[in-house]
Amino acid sequence: MMLLLSGCRTFIISHFCCKTQFIPADHSPVGWTFLLVAIHVLIGTLWSLMLIIATRYAAGICKGLQW
Structure with a gap:
């Protein structure tokens, strides 16, 4: 369970750090984060x-083939 929590924490931190580099310094971080997540x-x-x-x-094509 601890390994799962550690992995979730790492995932959240890495996504937060990556997203913040695309937010302009003089704009609202909440609005920009919402926009980036929506995209x-x-x-x-x-x-x-x-x-x-x-x-x-592909399934339709495979069903029509004779194997």
Whole structure:
């Protein structure tokens, strides 16, 4: 359990440190962090949708092949 907590802590710290370098010094960190996280979620969602569509397409091709 301690290893899991340590890994979660490391993950959170590394993401926080990486995101802060893209926030302008004279702007609100909360607003910019929200924007960066929203972009990250959008890209992840689009990537997942692309993988799902490609997998369904490939499954349809594989079902039509005679092995």
